[in-house]
Structures are given as C-alpha cells and as structure tokens.
Amino acid sequence: MTNQNDNKKHHRDIFIVWALLTVIGVLVGLYATPWLMPKSASHTMSMGILTMVIFTVAAAPVAALVYAVCLYALTIWRHRGEGVPADGPAIRGNGPATVLWLVGSTVLTLFLLIWGLGLLGSDQSAGAKASIEAANGGSAEITVDVTAQQWLWSFSYPGTHVKSLDLYLPVNKDVEFNVTSKDVVHGFWIVQMGIKVNANPGVITTTSVTPDKIGTYTIRCTEICGLDHAFMMTKVHVVSEADFQKWLASQPTRI
Amino acid sequence: MTTTLEHFTPVGAVPAGGGLHRRLNFFTALISGGLFAFIAWALSHHFLNSDGSGFSDQVTVLASIGWVLGFELGIGALTPIGRWIIGKDQVHDDELYLAGKNMGVRRHWKYCTDHKVVGVQYIVVTAILLGAGGILAMGIRTNLMTPGLHFVNQQVYNSFLSVHGMVMILALIVAVAGPWANFVVPIMVGARDMAFPRLNALSLWTLVAAIPLLLGSLAIGGLDMGWVTQAPISEQTGVGFDLFAMSIVTFTISTTVAGINTICTVMTMRTKGMNLERLPIFVWASVVAAALGLYAFPFFLVVMSLNLADRMVGTSFFVASQGGTGWLQENLFWLMGHPEVYVILIPAVGALMEITTVFARKPLFSYRTALGSMVSLAGLSALVWAHHMFTTGWAPSLGGPFMVTTEMISIPTGLMFLVILGTLWRGNIWMRLPMYWVFGFLFNFIIGGVTGIYLSDIPVDNQMHGTMFVVAHFHYVFVGSVLFGAIGALCFWYPKVTGRFLDERLGKLSFWLVFVGVQVTFLSMFVSGLRGMSRRYSSYEMIFEHTNLVSTMGAYTIMAGMLVLLGAVITSWTGGEPSGPNPWKSKTLEWLVPTPVPLENFEVLPVITSDPYTYGEAQ
Numbered sequence: 001m002t003n004q005n006d007n008k009k010h011h012r013d014i015f016i017v018w019a020l021l022t023v024i025g026v027l028v029g030l031y032a033t034p035w036l037m038p039k040s041a042s043h044t045m046s047m048g049i050l051t052m053v054i055f056t057v058a059a060a061p062v063a064a065l066v067y068a069v070c071l072y073a074l075t076i077w078r079h080r081g082e083g084v085p086a087d088g089p090a091i092r093g094n095g096p097a098t099v100l101w102l103v104g105s106t107v108l109t110l111f112l113l114i115w116g117l118g119l120l121g122s123d124q125s126a127g128a129k130a131s132i133e134a135a136n137g138g139s140a141e142i143t144v145d146v147t148a149q150q151w152l153w154s155f156s157y158p159g160t161h162v163k164s165l166d167l168y169l170p171v172n173k174d175v176e177f178n179v180t181s182k183d184v185v186h187g188f189w190i191v192q193m194g195i196k197v198n199a200n201p202g203v204i205t206t207t208s209v210t211p212d213k214i215g216t217y218t219i220r221c222t223e224i225c226g227l228d229h230a231f232m233m234t235k236v237h238v239v240s241e242a243d244f245q246k247w248l249a250s251q252p253t254r255i
Numbered sequence: 256m257t258t259t260l261e262h263f264t265p266v267g268a269v270p271a272g273g274g275l276h277r278r279l280n281f282f283t284a285l286i287s288g289g290l291f292a293f294i295a296w297a298l299s300h301h302f303l304n305s306d307g308s309g310f311s312d313q314v315t316v317l318a319s320i321g322w323v324l325g326f327e328l329g330i331g332a333l334t335p336i337g338r339w340i341i342g343k344d345q346v347h348d349d350e351l352y353l354a355g356k357n358m359g360v361r362r363h364w365k366y367c368t369d370h371k372v373v374g375v376q377y378i379v380v381t382a383i384l385l386g387a388g389g390i391l392a393m394g395i396r397t398n399l400m401t402p403g404l405h406f407v408n409q410q411v412y413n414s415f416l417s418v419h420g421m422v423m424i425l426a427l428i429v430a431v432a433g434p435w436a437n438f439v440v441p442i443m444v445g446a447r448d449m450a451f452p453r454l455n456a457l458s459l460w461t462l463v464a465a466i467p468l469l470l471g472s473l474a475i476g477g478l479d480m481g482w483v484t485q486a487p488i489s490e491q492t493g494v495g496f497d498l499f500a501m502s503i504v505t506f507t508i509s510t511t512v513a514g515i516n517t518i519c520t521v522m523t524m525r526t527k528g529m530n531l532e533r534l535p536i537f538v539w540a541s542v543v544a545a546a547l548g549l550y551a552f553p554f555f556l557v558v559m560s561l562n563l564a565d566r567m568v569g570t571s572f573f574v575a576s577q578g579g580t581g582w583l584q585e586n587l588f589w590l591m592g593h594p595e596v597y598v599i600l601i602p603a604v605g606a607l608m609e610i611t612t613v614f615a616r617k618p619l620f621s622y623r624t625a626l627g628s629m630v631s632l633a634g635l636s637a638l639v640w641a642h643h644m645f646t647t648g649w650a651p652s653l654g655g656p657f658m659v660t661t662e663m664i665s666i667p668t669g670l671m672f673l674v675i676l677g678t679l680w681r682g683n684i685w686m687r688l689p690m691y692w693v694f695g696f697l698f699n700f701i702i703g704g705v706t707g708i709y710l711s712d713i714p715v716d717n718q719m720h721g722t723m724f725v726v727a728h729f730h731y732v733f734v735g736s737v738l739f740g741a742i743g744a745l746c747f748w749y750p751k752v753t754g755r756f757l758d759e760r761l762g763k764l765s766f767w768l769v770f771v772g773v774q775v776t777f778l779s780m781f782v783s784g785l786r787g788m789s790r791r792y793s794s795y796e797m798i799f800e801h802t803n804l805v806s807t808m809g810a811y812t813i814m815a816g817m818l819v820l821l822g823a824v825i826t827s828w829t830g831g832e833p834s835g836p837n838p839w840k841s842k843t844l845e846w847l848v849p850t851p852v853p854l855e856n857f858e859v860l861p862v863i864t865s866d867p868y869t870y871g872e873a874q
Contacts, residue, residue: 077681196717202576
C-alpha cells in the first residue's frame with residue numbers, strides 16, 4: 001500500500017518539476033533562439049529560425065523530464081548517511097512505461113521529420129530544389145556564377161559583362177547561384193539568408209534564395225581552405241531593382 | 256594515514272623463461288623503431304630523393320613504415336612468431352614470463368600479455384593522448400581569446416586544429432574500450448584472459464607506435480586539412496600529412512586487432528552458466544562497439560590509403576582535374592566517421608549503466624531495452640553518414656532519406672536515457688564519485704543530443720553546417736558525454752586496479768571544474784555559431800569577441816579540472832585510502848575476485864546462476 005502511495009507522490013512531484021522546467025525551456029526556445037540568431041534577410045532564413053524555435057520548444061519537455069528525474073533522484077532518492085545503502089526495489093523494467101516512452105519519442109521524431117521534410121519540399125528551400133531546377137534549365141530570375149579561390153570570392157552575372165568581388169542582388173528576386181572553386185573546397189554561406197553550398201573544384205553546385213530585405217549582409221567560407229580561411233569573407237548588398245540596374249551599368253568593362 | 260598494500264608487492268621469483276623477451280622493453284622498442292625509421296629514410300632518400308626530385312612523400316611514408324616495424328620488433332611483438340618459424344616455439348615458462356608473472360611494475364614497460372596490464376597501459380596511453388589533445392585545445396582557445404592571431408600564426412593554428420581533432424578522436428575511441436574492455440571484460444565473463452593475449456598486447460603497442468607519428472606530423476606542421484582530411488586540400492598539404500595518414504593506418508590495425516579480440520573473448524571464453532542474457536551490460540556495450548568498429552575502421556584505412564596513393568604514386572581518386580572527386584573522399588570518410596561516433600559513445604554509456612545499477616542499488620531497468628538500443632544505434636549509425644554532407648552538393652536528392660535515418664537515431668538514444676532514468680527511479684542513490692559523472696552525463700547528453708536533431712534538419716543545417724554551433728554540439732557529445740563516461744568508469748574501477756579509492760575530495764573538485772567548464776565553454780560556443788561564426792576560424796570579427804573570450808575562460812576551467820583529476824589519479828595510486836576487493840558492493844564478477852587481481856583472475860572458474868543485477872531480490 002505505502003508503495004502505491006509513494007509512487008503517486010513521486011509522480012505528482014516529478015510532474016510539477018517537469019512542468020516548471022518545460023515552461024522555462026519553452027520560453028528559452030521562443031525568445032532566446034531568435035534573439036541570438038542573425039536578423040533574417042530571406043524567407044529561407046526565416047523558416048530556418050522558425051524551425052530552430054519549434055525544435056527547441058519540442059525538445060523542452062524531453063529535456064525537462066530527464067532533468068526532473070535527475071533532480072528528484074539527487075534530492076529525494078538520495079541515500080544519506082555513511083556506508084552502502086540498502087538495496088532499492090527490484091524493478092527490472094516496466095512494460096507500459098517503456099511502450100509509452102517509445103511511442104512518445106516516435107511521435108516527436110515523426111513530427112520533426114514531417115516538419116523538416118515539408119520544409120525541404122517547399123519552394124523556398126535551397127539545395128535539392130535548386131539542383132533539380134538547374135537540371136531543368138533553371139527558373140530563377142537572376143543567375144550568379146560564384147567562383148571561390150584561396151581566399152576570396154568573385155561573382156559574375158551571366159549575360160552581362162559584370163564581374164565583382166562584392167555580391168549585389170536586387171531585393172525580392174529569385175536568385176540562383178552556380179558555385180565552383182578554382183583550387184580547394186570552400187563553403188559558400190550567406191549568413192543572414194540561411195543558404196550554404198560547398199564550392200568544389202571541377203564541379204558546379206547550385207543553391208538559390210530570394211532576398212527579402214534591403215541591406216548589407218555577409219558571405220563566409222565554411223570549409224577549411226588553408227591559411228586565410230578565417231578572412232575569406234565578403235559583403236552582399238541587397239538593393240532595389242533600380243539601384244541594381246544602376247550598379248550593373250556602372251561596372252567597368254574588363255578584358 | 257599512509258598504508259602500504261603488501262600484497263601488491265610481488266612474491267616469488269620471475270619465471271626463468273622468456274628468452275629474447277627478457278631483454279626487450281619500451282626503450283629497446285624506441286631505439287629499434289628509430290633505427291629502422293632512419294634506415295628506411297636513408298635508403299629511400301638515397302634512391303628516390305637525393306637529387307631533390309620531389310619524392311618526399313614516398314620517403315616519409317617509407318620511414319614511418321620503418322618506424323612501426325622497428326617498434327614492433329623492438330618491443331618483441333614478432334618474437335613468438337619468429338620462434339615458431341625457427342622451430343623453437345614458446346614453452347610454458349616463456350608464456351609465464353610474457354604474462355609478467357611476479358615482475359612488479361616493470362611489466363608495464365614490456366610486451367605483456369596479461370589483460371590487466373594491457374588495461375593499465377591503455378589508461379596511460381589514453382591519458383597521454385588526452386593530455387596532448389588538451390594542450391592543443393588550449394593553444395586553439397588561447398589564440399581565439401582575442402581576435403587577430405596574437406598567439407600563433409594561421410599555419411600553426413591550422414596544424415593545432417587538425418592534430419587536436421584527430422588526437423582527441425583516437426583518445427576517445429580508446430578511452431573506455433581500451434582500459435576497461437581489457438581490464439574488466441575478461442573477468443566479467445569469467446575468463447582467465449583475453450581469447451588472444453598476444454594480439455591484445457599487439458593492439459596496445461601498435462597504438463603506441465601510432466602516437467609519435469601523429470604528434471610528429473605536428474612537428475613538421477603545415478597541416479591545413481582539418482581532422483576530416485578533406486580532398487583536395489589534403490592532397491596538397493605538406494609532408495606532415497603523410498605521417499598523419501600513416502598514424503591512422505597504424506591505428507586502424509590496432510583497433511581491428513583489439514575489436515576481434517574483444518568479440519572472440521566474449522563469444523568463446525564465458526564461464527559456465529554465463530549465457531548471453533546474463534552478461535553485464537558493459538560487456539554487451541564493448542562487443543557492440545567492437546563489432547561496429549570492425550565495420551567502420553576499414554573505411555578509415557581505405558580513405559587514408561587512397562589519399563596517400565594520390566600523393567605518392569600519381570593516382571587521382573580525389574583529384575577532380577584528373578577524373579576523381581573529392582566527394583568520394585567525403586563519403587569514405589563519413590562512412591567511417593559516423594559509426595565511429597557510436598564506437599566511442601556506446602562503451603561509455605554501457606559503463607555508466609553499470610555504475611548506475613551499483614549506486615542506485617537496483618537492477619538495470621529493462622536489460623533488453625538497453626541491449627536493443629545499443630544494437631539499433633549501431634545498425635542505424637551505418638546508414639546516416641551523408642548527413643555530414645548535406646551542404647557539399649553531393650546527391651541533393653538523397654537529403655530527405657538521410658534526414659529520416661538520422662532523426663530515427665533519436666529513438667534508440669532516447670531508450671538509453673529511459674534505461675538510466677528507470678534504474679535511478681526510486682533507488683537509494685549513493686552519491687559517491689562515479690555517480691557524479693553519471694548525472695553530469697545525463698545533463699550534457701540531452702544538450703548534445705537535441706542540438707544534433709537540429710542539425711539533422713536540412714533547412715537548419717543549411718544555416719548551421721560548418722559553424723561553431725556544430726563544434727559546440729559535438730563537444731557536448733564527446734567532452735560532455737563520452738569523456739564524462741570515461742572518467743566515471745575510471746573512478747568506478749580505479750579501486751579494482753589499484754586497491755585504493757580515487758581521492759573523493761579532489762575527484763569532486765575536478766568534477767565541478769570540468770562540469771562548469773563544459774557549460775561555460777560550449778554554451779557560449781553555441782552562441783558564437785548562432786551569431787554566424789564559421790568553425791576552424793583562426794581569427795574573427797569583433798561581434799564574436801565576448802562569446803569567444805567566455806569560451807576560452809571555460810576551456811581553462813576544464814583544463815584545471817582535468818589537471819586536478821590527473822593529480823588525484825597519481826597521488827591516489829599509491830597514497831589513496833585502501834578499498835578492499837569490493838568497495839561498492841557490486842555483483843559483477845570483477846568485484847568478486849581479490850584485489851589486486853591475480854594472474855589468470857580465478858583460482859576456480861565460477862559457475863553463474865543469475866545475472867549480476869539481483870539488487871533487492873531474494874538471493
């Protein structure tokens with residue numbers, strides 16, 4: 001009898017601690033995560049940040065459960081006094097608890113998977129979509145050829161004479177990047193737009209994005225590429241369509 | 256209070272056998288290795304490169320092969336085979352000498368077939384690897400304390416980075432499986448030694464031979480490729496890479512030999528009544544990890560060998576301009592690289608489960624769930640490697656399937672938590688030193704695991720791949736979880752090895768320093784990554800200044816904790832409080848034999864009638 005009551009009390013107390021910790025975790029997910037990440041400059045990035053928030057919120061009850069049981073074990077179930085404690089109850093498993101745990105973690109995983117695969121399939125996500133489009137001749141409004149080399153980026157705009165070391169993009173236009181490298185592997189990453197693809201020598205990889213905010217952003221290299229990896233960065237200027245055309249026209253012709 | 260443990264002093268005479276082995280030890284191995292390396296270098300240099308014709312790679316590789324062969328000869332690894340070939344096979348006295356009977360401390364410097372000696376040797380090797388990797392980590396963090404390369408230049412920094420990564424990976428692969436699969440697993444299953452005692456010594460000394468190659472590559476320097484040795488930069492980097500790759504080739508031989516030995520021991524050497532369902536869970540963890548290693552490490556050997564072939568004999572496996580592809584290198588590397596994470600993790604979790612049952616005084620919660628989670632983790636881990644390659648441009652259409660397999664991993668991982676939490680449930684938690692590391696593990700592994708799920712999601716990975724966020728994630732797994740498991744196992748089995756407790760006061764101090772240090776270092780590293788700092792940066796802009804400074808402070812705290820632990824291990828070895836044979840009142844076999852464990856472990860082999868988790872049950 002006492003055992004039953006004990007169990008009920010444990011369940012109730014752990015539930016309270018769990019609920020408190022879950023609330024904290026959810027708040028961290030909702031507020032800390034987006035606050036710590038760069039301000040989004042594309043729909044892709046906004047969805048990435050949203051995913052981070054959702055995953056943190058979904059993980060909060062799991063982490064809270066582990067921490068609640070740990071806290072409870074460390075305080076209530078802790079053996080006080082000297083010497084070896086007496087044996088605990090001989091619990092060799094609990095079918096319902098195991099099934100519940102398995103079902104719970106499977107449901108959570110399925111939710112994360114469906115969310116992730118849905119996002120991957122949606123029109124804004126980079127990578128797979130862009131490559132498939134490229135194979136079909138591309139549907140982007142602007143194409144930019146990105147060439148990486150130790151340790152700088154250069155951009156050219158097919159159909160124009162323009163080559164540049166800074167990337168200029170018009171706002172709200174679908175841009176496709178064809179990325180390659182002259183030497184070793186580099187990683188092409190527009191930090192505030194949530195897209196990344198490696199620049200491999202001898203291969204063209206593609207990714208795409210639609211910048212949705214005028215401003216200046218950062219491109220970084222994300223693969224170790226030699227001495228000046230840390231300094232291999234440049235700027236992205238997202239400007240209005242008129243400014244973009246003006247910039248294109250103002251570029252000098254090079255031989 | 257100082258007490259001496261008289262029974263640790265050998266009594267009786269050293270066996271008369273041994274032959275050539277009587278003259279061989281670690282120092283003759285060093286001399287012989289150096290000599291053979293020099294001969295190999297001199298010959299190959301003379302015939303290949305004396306006119307500066309660009310054969311430095313070949314010369315370096317041949318010299319390192321000379322080193323390894325010479326080292327094995329000098330330690331005596333090949334002596335028994337040599338004697339068999341010339342018809343003077345080892346006799347009983349020779350084998351007793353090889354097992355180090357009555358030899359005292361001296362046997363630790365020799366090619367010793369006693370599995371307990373090999374276990375202790377692995378502890379020392381692990382400590383050396385962790386120390387070397389730790390010094391490099393401190394170099395990295397010191398350089399990143401402020402922006403602008405005030406400590407080392409980019410070239411030195413990149414070498415630190417590459418060697419730090421690889422040394423630490425090797426250290427963690429052997430950190431639990433090396434010492435404890437050797438020291439306790441044979442006793443746990445009721446065997447007198449490993450199935451192949453000479454191979455056991457061979458795996459240890461091959462590992463020892465690999466270490467100078469890896470650290471030597473640092474001395475040559477100019478390693479720009481990171482631990483992942485991504486091509487083509489690994490094809491172009493300096494001759495240091497040849498030593499680096501040869502150390503991995505040597506290392507894979509060591510782990511393959513060790514893994515086969517562990518599996519054979521458990522499958523064939525169990526005592527009467529020790530059926531597979533009565534094996535302690537740590538034994539299963541060792542077997543699963545060893546089997547997974549046998550799958551994973553051949554890829555390691557292949558990727559390094561192909562890389563060396565490209566560099567030495569003009570093949571072009573990874574050279575795009577000659578028809579190869581760097582994606583081949585990345586696939587081969589991660590075919591090893593992801594299972595390897597579980598080769599590292601599973602023994603640590605197994606050891607922590609063992610500790611939890613003892614200190615909660617309860618049976619393991621759902622033995623079959625524990626075993627099932629390990630086996631399914633091992634199986635799944637072979638199917639997830641391309642999640643390291645989501646942003647490389649290789650096979651974008653496979654992104655979805657690899658995302659599915661990767662996120663499925665969280666289900667068996669969750670079951671591991673269930674087993675440990677279920678074991679704690681309503682137990683009488685005895686908060687001795689090993690238990691601290693169990694709770695530390697639970698705290699950190701949740702963070703490491705959850706952030707791994709973020710990264711498995713491709714839209715998030717497109718942002719986070721290659722950033723400090725990834726670095727923080729896997730350090731929560733490797734430092735926060737695996738290293739905690741390894742230290743917990745050390746604190747747990749230390750009394751069995753030495754006959755003394757690890758100093759509880761210093762041990763707890765080191766726990767708090769390491770635990771707080773891990774949170775400070777890697778939580779702020781998450782922030783660096785979220786804000787957009789790429790990994791492997793030797794310098795950074797001012798926006799990352801504060802988080803990096805905090806990470807460096809945390810890293811020094813971890814270092815302080817590890818030094819306190821080292822101090823505790825050294826001082827307690829001879830000066831600790833005597834523990835007796837079974838201080839934790841555990842029921843696994845290794846605690847039921849005397850301390851120090853005699854040669855061949857058991858006077859009479861025990862007969863097993865139940866599993867070792869009978870806490871609270873009628874005997």
